[in-house]
Amino acid sequence: MEDNGGEDPVNNNNDTTVSSEGSIIKVTVKTPKDKEEIAISEDASVTQFKEEISRRFKAKQDQLVLIFAGKILKDGDSLNQHGIKDGLTVHLVIKTAHKAGDGASSSTSCTSQVGSSSGSSSGPSSAAHSSTVGSTGGPASAPPQTPNILTGFGDLSSLSSMGMGSANFMELQQQMQSQLMSNPEMLSQIMENPLVQNMMSNPDLMRQMIVANPQMQQLMERNPEISHMLNNPELMRQTMELARNPAMMQEMMRNQDRALSNLESIPGGYNALRRMYTDIQEPMFSAARDQFGNNPFSALGGNSDGGVQPSRTENREPLPNPWGPPSSTNPSEGGGGTGTTGSSTTGSTNPSVSNPLGVNSASLGNGMFSSPGMQSLMQQISENPQLMQNMLSAPYMRSMMQSLAQNPDMASQNPASSPSAGTNPAQQLMMQQMLQMFAGGNASSQTPEVQFQQQLEQLGAMGFINREANLQALIATGGDVNAAIERLLGSQPS
Amino acid sequence: MDQNYTLYPVKLYVYDLSNGMARQLSPLMLGKQLDGIWHTAIVVHGEEFFYGGEGIANCPPGGTSLGEPNSIIDLGITEVTEEIFMEYLSSLGESTYRGNQYHLFEWNCNTFSNEVAQFLTGSKIPAHITDLPAEVLSTPFGQALRPLLDSINIAPQGGNTFNGHYGQR
Numbered sequence: 045m046e047d048n049g050g051e052d053p054v055n056n057n058n059d060t061t062v063s064s065e066g067s068i069i070k071v072t073v074k075t076p077k078d079k080e081e082i083a084i085s086e087d088a089s090v091t092q093f094k095e096e097i098s099r100r101f102k103a104k105q106d107q108l109v110l111i112f113a114g115k116i117l118k119d120g121d122s123l124n125q126h127g128i129k130d131g132l133t134v135h136l137v138i139k140t141a142h143k144a145g146d147g148a149s150s151s152t153s154c155t156s157q158v159g160s161s162s163g164s165s166s167g168p169s170s171a172a173h174s175s176t177v178g179s180t181g182g183p184a185s186a187p188p189q190t191p192n193i194l195t196g197f198g199d200l201s202s203l204s205s206m207g208m209g210s211a212n213f214m215e216l217q218q219q220m221q222s223q224l225m226s227n228p229e230m231l232s233q234i235m236e237n238p239l240v241q242n243m244m245s246n247p248d249l250m251r252q253m254i255v256a257n258p259q260m261q262q263l264m265e266r267n268p269e270i271s272h273m274l275n276n277p278e279l280m281r282q283t284m285e286l287a288r289n290p291a292m293m294q295e296m297m298r299n300q301d302r303a304l305s306n307l308e309s310i311p312g313g314y315n316a317l318r319r320m321y322t323d324i325q326e327p328m329f330s331a332a333r334d335q336f337g338n339n340p341f342s343a344l345g346g347n348s349d350g351g352v353q354p355s356r357t358e359n360r361e362p363l364p365n366p367w368g369p370p371s372s373t374n375p376s377e378g379g380g381g382t383g384t385t386g387s388s389t390t391g392s393t394n395p396s397v398s399n400p401l402g403v404n405s406a407s408l409g410n411g412m413f414s415s416p417g418m419q420s421l422m423q424q425i426s427e428n429p430q431l432m433q434n435m436l437s438a439p440y441m442r443s444m445m446q447s448l449a450q451n452p453d454m455a456s457q458n459p460a461s462s463p464s465a466g467t468n469p470a471q472q473l474m475m476q477q478m479l480q481m482f483a484g485g486n487a488s489s490q491t492p493e494v495q496f497q498q499q500l501e502q503l504g505a506m507g508f509i510n511r512e513a514n515l516q517a518l519i520a521t522g523g524d525v526n527a528a529i530e531r532l533l534g535s536q537p538s
Numbered sequence: 539m540d541q542n543y544t545l546y547p548v549k550l551y552v553y554d555l556s557n558g559m560a561r562q563l564s565p566l567m568l569g570k571q572l573d574g575i576w577h578t579a580i581v582v583h584g585e586e587f588f589y590g591g592e593g594i595a596n597c598p599p600g601g602t603s604l605g606e607p608n609s610i611i612d613l614g615i616t617e618v619t620e621e622i623f624m625e626y627l628s629s630l631g632e633s634t635y636r637g638n639q640y641h642l643f644e645w646n647c648n649t650f651s652n653e654v655a656q657f658l659t660g661s662k663i664p665a666h667i668t669d670l671p672a673e674v675l676s677t678p679f680g681q682a683l684r685p686l687l688d689s690i691n692i693a694p695q696g697g698n699t700f701n702g703h704y705g706q707r
Contacts, residue, residue, distance in 0.1 A: 076633055076634065077632075109622050111622075112660065113659065114548075114615060114617060114618070114658055115617050116617045135626075135657045137622050137626045
C-alpha cells in the first residue's frame with residue numbers, strides 16, 4: 045500500500061498498463077450530501093475500501109452501502125472486479141440507524157392505499173379527504189370536524205397545511221382530482237375507508253359542503269327544487285348510500301335510464317326531458333366545472349327530478365364520480381343533440397399540459413385565452429406557424445402591439461378581468477413582457493419620426509426637403525431609404 | 539455475484555411540457571428546432587420520482603397531471619433496493635434537492651433525473667434533454683425571457699412530496 049503512485053500521472057490512469065501493481069487510485073466517493081476523494085490501492089477489496097470510507101465519513105462500516113454502475117458492492121468483492129479505476133465516482137448511501145420513518149412510508153405508500161392500513165390511511169386518500177373537509181372549513185358548522193381529521197394524521201397534516209406548495213385548497217382539490225383521474229382504483233379505496241363512509245353518512249355535513257359552493261347557491265336560488273332536495277334528510281341519506289355503494293348506484297342509474305327512455309317515447313316527453321336538462325343539469329355542470337365536484341351529488345339527487353340527460357341510447361357513461369373531476373365529460377356527450385355546452389368546455393382542458401410553462405393556468409388561462417374564439421385561434425396557430433407570422437406582421441396587429449406595449453395598463457386589464465382566482469402579478473408581468481417583446485420585435489415603440497430619424501436626415505441631405513413627404517415615403521417603405529427615394533421621385537413630376 | 543441480488547429495471551419517463559407546441563413554434567420563436575420542452579422522471583420499483591418546485595416527489599408511474607409520458611427510455615437495471623433508494627432520496631431531498639433550490643434552467647427535474655440515473659445505473663440521461671436549457675439560452679428569445687423564466691417553478695400535480703413534514707417552503 046506504499047505509494048508507488050507518486051510518479052504515476054493520475055490523470056490518464058485508466059489503462060492498467062501504465063500503473064504497476066498495488067498503485068494508489070483516487071476514487072471519488074459521493075453521498076447525497078457531499079463527496080470526498082479517497083485514495084485506495086487499486087486491488088483493494090471492498091472491505092478495505094469501506095474501512096477507509098468509514099474513517100473519512102465517520103460512519104460505521106455496516107452502515108455503508110456502496111453503489112457503482114448500478115451494482116451494490118459487496119464486502120467480498122474487489123474494486124478491480126467492478127472496474128473501479130482512478131478518477132471514477134462511486135456512490136455511497138449511509139444507512140441511518142432508524143428507518144427513514146414518516147418520509148419513506150408516506151411516500152412509498154402512494155399506491156398501496158387504504159386497504160393496507162386502517163387508521164393511518166396513507167398519502168393521497170386522506171390528504172384528499174382532509175382537503176375536502178378543509179374546503180368547507182369556512183362554514184361555521186364544519187370546523188370542529190376539520191382540525192380533528194387533519195391533526196389525526198401526523199405528518200400528513202403538515203402535508204396539507206403545506207398545501208403542496210400553496211395554501212389554496214382549490215389546488216389541493218385539483219391535485220387530488222388529477223390523482224383520481226390517473227388511478228381509478230383509488231376512488232373505490234377511498235370509498236371503502238370507514239372514515240369516509242362515516243362522513244358521508246352524516247347528511248348535515250354533506251349538505252353543508254354542497255351548500256357552501258357559491259355556484260350551487262346560485263343554482264339553488266334559480267331552482268328551488270334543488271334546495272328542497274338538499275333539505276330533505278331522507279333523500280340526502282339515500283343519496284349518501286348511493287354514493288357509498290357503487291353497486292347500488294349502478295342499479296339505480298340503470299333504473300333511471302330505463303325510466304327515462306320510457307319517458308322519451310311518450311309524445312312530448314322528449315321535449316320535457318330536454319327542458320329539464322337545459323334548465324337544471326347544464327347550469328349545474330357548468331357550476332361544477334369550476335369548482336370541486338359537488339355536482340354528482342346533485343346529479344344523483346337531481347335524478348329524482350329527472351335531470352339526467354336525454355340520451356337516445358342506453359347510458360353507458362362512467363358513473364358520476366362523487367369526488368370527480370370538474371371537467372366532467374358528460375355535458376358534451378350525453379346531451380345528444382344539445383351541443384350547447386361544447387364551447388364552454390374549452391377552458392377546462394387539463395391545465396398543466398396545454399400550458400407549456402406549467403404555471404397554474406387556471407388563472408392565466410382564464411385571462412386572455414379562455415374565450416372560445418381565442419382558443420381556436422391558438423389551436424390554429426399551433427397547427428400553422430406561418431399563420432402566426434402572418435398575423436404578427438399584419439399592419440393592424442403591429443399597431444395593436446405597439447399600443448399594448450405602450451400602455452401596459454390595457455394589457456394588464458385583459459388578464460385581470462378574469463373573475464377567477466386572481467392572476468398574480470408575476471403572470472401579468474409575463475403577459476406584458478411577452479407583448480412588449482413581440483411589439484419590440486416588430487416595430488419600435490417610438491413614433492415614426494424618431495424611428496426614421498436617420499433616414500430622414502439622409503433624405504434631407506440628398507435634397508428632399510419636403511419632410512412630410514419623406515416621412516410618408518419612409519413609413520410606406522418601412523424605412524428603406526432607396527425605396528423611399530423611388531417613391532418620392534415617382535410622385536413628383538420631374 | 540449477481541445471483542444474490544435481484545435486479546430492478548430503471549426507466550426514464552420523458553414528458554413534453556409544451557404538448558407539441560414547442561416542436562411547431564420553436565423554429566419561429568427561437569430560430570432553432572426544439573422538439574419539446576422536456577420534463578423527466580425516473581421510474582423504478584414501480585414508482586415514478588421527479589423533482590419540481592416542491593422538492594422531490596413521487597407518484598404512480600404516469601400519475602401526474604401530465605398523463606402518459608411522451609417517450610420512455612430504458613436506462614438499464616440496478617441492484618439498488620427500494621430501501622436503499624429511499625434513504626438516498628431522503629438524503630438528497632434534505633440536502634441538494636430541496637424545493638426552494640429549484641431553478642428552471644440550472645437545477646431542475648432533468649438535473650435530478652440525471653443524477654439519480656447515474657446513481658442507479660451509472661449512465662446518464664440522453665444529452666438532448668440536459669442540453670435543453672443551454673439551447674434555449676443561446677437564442678435571443680431565451681435571453682429576453684430569462685428574468686421571467688428564472689422565477690418559474692415547474693411542479694406537475696399529482697405527486698407526493700418527499701419529506702413533506704420538513705415543510706421546506
